[in-house]
Amino acid sequence: MPTNLPPLSAIRAFEAASRHLSFTKAGDELGMTQAAVSYQIKLLEERLGFQLFTRKARKIELTDHGAQLAARVVDAFSALRSAFEDVSELNAAQLVVSSNTTFAVNWLASRLFHFQMQNPDVGVRIVPYGPKADPDFSESDIVVSACKAPPKGWVAHEIVQADFTPMLSPGLAESIGGIKTPEDLLKLPLVDPQDPWWPMWFEAAGLEDVDLSGHPSSRMGSQALEANRAIAGQGVAILTPYFCKMALENGQLIQPFDLTCRADSESWYLSYPPALRTSRKVRLFRDWVTSELERDGMPIHGKMAVVA
Incomplete structure (x- = not known):
């Protein structure tokens, strides 16, 4: 049967003391008093049934058994430190962003280069999710x-x-x-006539109870895809102007009416788990997104809030 390990606190004290050959210096490293280190070593010796150190007037020395154990324990802790450092560096260097397709295609794709030029030490992996998928809240740094x-x-x-x-x-x-x-819009094919935004907009435009049942169903579920169909001349799409800014500016799309509507509960959110609130890579990306939106003249509608 495997032998149970001694308490980790005692092993840590022994590892530090064996490197420094000093209970005082080991305590300084571990944030413990000299007496606390000595006590942990005593517990470990009692557990093992032999001495690890020879106590002398002004110094300590490893016994033969202590030296044999120290060589293995110091190597083991060194390997553990390296493992945690490697994982920490990898985590700090890679930002995983799960993004709605429209934001990923119509916003991030054309701008991400600038973030990476400003922050060359942060690698960004975008994980877009489609119309019928959910955001990856479990494995992403930012969603x-x-x-x-x-x-x-x-x-x-x-x-x-x-x-x-x-x-x-x-x-x-x-x-x-x-x-x-x-x-006039009703004379043309509509991209996704089942979209609930259509009746909302027509009502705001003065046309109540518009019957769209005669328009063939063409559910796309993503503004990025619907905008591409509209650009190709396949129908009229109901879209968010901000995400079509480039297509409007270069004449690929036109917005025939100034009237825009909004469903109160519908927005794009940038979010992250509370454990990453102070993460450097998250802060850099969040602040960059904010600055890009402000540069476009887009107000940040919502202040930082913890979801209740």
Whole structure:
């Protein structure tokens, strides 16, 4: 049967004392008094049934048994220190971000290079999640979630509100002589007509109880995918203008109406577990995202809060 190990506190005291050949210096290293180290060594000797040190007037020396044990124990603690250092360095050097597809494709992909240029010692691994998947809250350092609240106890920042309005390609708009009224949109294919945002927007535009049942179902579940279909002229998509800023600026998409709506409970959140609140890599990424949003003129709607 395996022999149970002596108490770890006694082993640690012995390992430090065997390196320093001093109970006082071992205590300084471990944050213990000289008497506490001596007591731990005595417990270990009683457990083993032999002396580990010879006590002399002004010094201690290892006995033969003590020297034999010390060689193995010091090597073992050295290996443990190396293992923890290696893991700590790897963890500190890699940031894992689980991100909603729209944020990953329409925001992070074109900007991440700048973060890495500013922080070359931090490697970033983006793990996008699709329409029917959940954010990876268990294995990620940071999660950017869309319309899904972070877990209880997590630190969360509301970074982008989910405003929405119809958008389409200029060519598709010209195919019916342009979009002059909200009713004109109903003459064209709609990307994801089952999206609850459509009836909300039409009602705000003065068209109540709009019947979209005649439009073929084309559920995509991701604004990044829906925007690509709209750019390709395959239909009118209802999208968040901020995430389509580039497509609007270069003329791939047009926003025919200034009217935007918002569902109160829907936003993009950047969140992380409370244990990482002071993590350097998390702080660097969070502050960089914030600065990028502010540079775009986007207000940070929500202050840091712990999810209840």
